[in-house]
Amino acid sequence: MTDDLERRLADAARPAPTLDLERLRATVSRRADADGLLDVAHGSYDSPLGPLTVFVTARGLVRLSYPGEGLDRQLDELAAVISPRVLAAPERTDEVRRQLDAYFGGTRHDFDVPIDWRLVRGFAGDVLRATARIPFGAVSSYREIATEAGSPNAYRAAGNALSSNPIPIVVPCHRVLHAGGGLGGYTGGLDRKRFLLRLEGIAAG
Amino acid sequence: MVSVHLPPFERLIDAHARELHRFLMGLVGPTEAEDCLQETYMSALRAYPRLRHGENLRAWLYTIAQRKATDAVRRRMRRPTRDLDGVEPAAPPAAEPADDGIWMNVRALPAKQRVAIVHRFVLDLAYAEIGARMGTSEEAARQNVSAGLRRLRREVTP
Numbered sequence: 377m378t379d380d381l382e383r384r385l386a387d388a389a390r391p392a393p394t395l396d397l398e399r400l401r402a403t404v405s406r407r408a409d410a411d412g413l414l415d416v417a418h419g420s421y422d423s424p425l426g427p428l429t430v431f432v433t434a435r436g437l438v439r440l441s442y443p444g445e446g447l448d449r450q451l452d453e454l455a456a457v458i459s460p461r462v463l464a465a466p467e468r469t470d471e472v473r474r475q476l477d478a479y480f481g482g483t484r485h486d487f488d489v490p491i492d493w494r495l496v497r498g499f500a501g502d503v504l505r506a507t508a509r510i511p512f513g514a515v516s517s518y519r520e521i522a523t524e525a526g527s528p529n530a531y532r533a534a535g536n537a538l539s540s541n542p543i544p545i546v547v548p549c550h551r552v553l554h555a556g557g558g559l560g561g562y563t564g565g566l567d568r569k570r571f572l573l574r575l576e577g578i579a580a581g
Numbered sequence: 582m583v584s585v586h587l588p589p590f591e592r593l594i595d596a597h598a599r600e601l602h603r604f605l606m607g608l609v610g611p612t613e614a615e616d617c618l619q620e621t622y623m624s625a626l627r628a629y630p631r632l633r634h635g636e637n638l639r640a641w642l643y644t645i646a647q648r649k650a651t652d653a654v655r656r657r658m659r660r661p662t663r664d665l666d667g668v669e670p671a672a673p674p675a676a677e678p679a680d681d682g683i684w685m686n687v688r689a690l691p692a693k694q695r696v697a698i699v700h701r702f703v704l705d706l707a708y709a710e711i712g713a714r715m716g717t718s719e720e721a722a723r724q725n726v727s728a729g730l731r732r733l734r735r736e737v738t739p
Contacts, residue, residue, distance in 0.1 A: 381730060381733060381734055381737065382702070382730070384683055384737075385683060385687070385698065385702040385733075386705075388683050388684055388702075389603075389607065389702050389703040393602060393603060393606045393611065393614070395598060395599055395602040395615070395618075397594070397595070397598055397599070400594060400598055400618065400619065400622070401591065401594055403619055404594065404619065404622050404623065404626070407619075407623055408623070408626055411623075411627075413626050413627060415630075416589075451589040451592075452588065452589065454589065455587060455589040455590075456586065459630055460587035460588065460589060460590055460629055460630055461590050461626060461630060462589035462590055462591055463589075463590060463591045464591060
């Protein structure tokens with residue numbers, strides 16, 4: 377009798393119920409957004425340079441990452457620095473994705489999205505803000521950018537800031553080259569840097 | 582930087598939604614389990630940044646799920662008559678076709694017994710773990726399960 381009841385309970389608990397995890401995630405995101413509880417939203421974007429991940433906050437675009445940059449680590453960083461309310465919500469990234477479409481399609485030269493600078497601090501922030509002012513089709517050098525950022529001699533530090541740019545493409549660190557014309561470095565790899573420069577009509581490297 | 586390390590919220594969904602769903606199925610049945618699960622995550626999301634520490638987030642989610650399940654059962658009991666407010670359900674709720682009859686009886690158990698039975702037979706947990714999750718001793722967990730079983734044995738038709 378005892379065994380029978382316990383067996384019936386265990387049997388009745390099987391099979392495990394099916395749960396549509398994708399739908400749950402989407403519903404929670406949608407409701408979170410409606411209730412103002414979605415602090416960091418992300419969505420992916422298929423670019424000619426591979427799938428990018430777009431992260432936005434209430435203040436604007438906070439990160440744009442190339443594949444293979446360690447998504448989990450980036451999510452952890454955003455949770456720690458911005459807010460742990462991090463959810464996939466592709467609709468929230470639509471405006472950025474539309475502008476990226478136009479940029480890669482050659483119909484847009486300037487991005488017009490607010491930037492959330494909270495992932496960069498101090499001198500790195502000055503360097504990246506200076507970089508954001510380099511117009512489409514133009515290039516600058518590490519030393520020029522360091523000067524713009526207020527420390528002409530800090531071109532190595534400027535290089536470091538550029539290599540950890542959380543918002544490549546939109547903050548166009550690909551437009552910064554060596555003074556002699558050499559390509560310099562690039563987070564996404566030099567092939568991507570070359571691609572972006574060519575897209576903007578710049579012959580380099 | 583925030584001193585408390587909390588993982589990105591979406592990770593809590595990926596890591597725990599399936600087992601929480603299973604837990605809620607046992608507590609409230611298939612029709613309401615998904616609603617309760619959604620409400621569990623919404624409440625969790627609301628409170629999340631204010632958590633003082635990031636340890637045992639799973640136990641925290643179980644506590645919220647349990648509360649949502651209790652709310653759902655109370656709501657259901659309130660439907661036929663308003664006199665039962667706050668009273669533990671004494672009779673099994675209306676039958677749900679997709680469900681085995683025995684869970685109807687489980688749902689009619691007093692809260693502690695119901696939760697302990699679901700932990701034991703749906704999640705297949707040891708008594709020490711059940712105690713830990715319910716904030717009681719291992720012995721209390723064992724007693725809740727056996728009291729629940731005793732009551733079920735009187736009410737369940739073999």
